[in-house]
Amino acid sequence: MVDKFLKAKEQGWLVLVLIPLLLMVVMLGGLGVYLWHVDAVVRAKFEGQRWALPAKVYARPMxxxxxxxxxxxxxxxxxxxxxxxxxxxxxxxTYVSSANQVIIHLRGFLFPDEQVPEQVLRVQWGSAGIASLASTVPDQTLVRIDPMIIGGIYPQQNEDRILMQLKDAPEGLVPALLATEDRNFYHHHGVSLRGTLRAVTVDLLHGQLRQGGSTLTQQLVKNFYLSDERTLRRKLQEMAMALLLELHYSKHEILQTYLNEVSLGQAGRHSIHGFGLAAQYYFGQPIQDLNLPQIALLVGMVKGPSHYDPRLHPHAAWLRRNTVLANCSMSMSSAVPSMWLMYIYRSA
Structure with a gap:
């Protein structure tokens, strides 16, 4: 009788141990399947055609x-x-104009029939029109100035962007972006534990999701793969995808994709994505031509493109721009900060 009781007790304990173990195995298996699926989604889009680019319509070049x-x-x-x-x-x-002469530093442009390189051009006038043409590119008898964009044919998502390479970014863009949005970009693996804990603390104090605590990689995941939904489930998915993204791709690839994907406003029905298009939309210039205050203004818009839109909220945009300049002055070498701060004091 006692033996039967002990045997039944042992079987009961065995069941109590096995059930949690089985549940754990099932959960780990489910998590593995989920991560495998998410990993496939991350790689498929990042390695495939990342964007549907609009067809641009240009005016006849001069x-x-x-x-x-x-x-x-x-x-x-x-x-x-x-x-x-x-x-x-x-x-x-840029250009210099004087009596009967203009010296132009052309940007260069890829026409359907030729690549017009960047060059310095001197144009002189006589009584009958253009009298002489001299260029830093030899054997130039006819030069076309880069044409004006007059329209475009947009994809279904109504997104617009001008793709740029990381190597073509102006000198201050990446330092300003990292100093403001993610100082530890080159030291984390996609998720910042400190930033996440800080955000969780703020969210718990206010009883809702108010802070993201997001790294640049997480911001890229949110813009590139996910919706703007603010729930704990979506946040966990964002963190998992950020870790997988950093596992497969270099910081260089992630940062370059971010520069082209980040949302920086709205032009009518069309979303402005990337710093290349934002430079053209807000300043009418290629990103390479922007000065430090212009770069800082665009970087400041990352936090809230509609709130810091310089056309709708110029004062808020100006204050945010100065915050970016100050961030850069604190994070860069001792020789550079004075250059950033000079613009704050000049415009104060």
Missing amino acids: ELYVGSELTQQDVLGELHRLHYQPGTAATPG
Whole structure:
């Protein structure tokens, strides 16, 4: 009788031990299947065609050649419409004008029939029109100025972007972005434990999801793969995808994709994605031509494109821009901060 009782008791304990173990195995198996699925989703989109780009429609480019009847004012008017800046002609997108002469630092442009390289062009006028044309590119008898965009054919998502390579980013863009959005970008693996704990603390104090605690990788995941839903489930999915993204791809690839994917406002029905298009939309210039305050303004918009839109909320955009400049001054070498702070004091 006692033996039967002990045997039944042992079987009961065995069941109590086995059931949790089986449940744990099932849960781990389910988690493994889920992560395998998420990993496949992450790699499929990141390695495939990442974006559907709109087809751009350009105006007829202005052609410069000896004997052309274009006047100096015609050329200056075109440069103004293309947002070329008067200056020293030392950088692309600038020019110097004097009596009967304009020196232009052309940006360069890929036409269907040829690649017009970046070059410095000197145009001189005589009584009958353009009298001479001299360029830093040899054997140039006809030069076309980069044309103006007049329209586009957009994909179904109504997204627009101008793709840029990380190597083509202006000098201050990446330092400003990292100093403001993710100082430890090169030291974490997709998720910041400190940032997450800080965000969880704030969320618990307010009883709702108010802070994201997101790294640049998490921000990219949210924009690239997920919706704007603010729930704990979506946050956990975001963290898992960020870890997988960093597992498969380099920081260089992730940062370059972020620069092209981040949302920076709305132009009518079309979403503005990436710093390349944002530079054209807000300043009418290629991203490479922007100065430090302009770069800082765009970086500041990452936090809230509608709230910091310089056209709708200029004062808020100005304050946020100064915050970015100050962030950079604190995170960069001792020689650089003065350059960033100079713009804050000048515009205060």
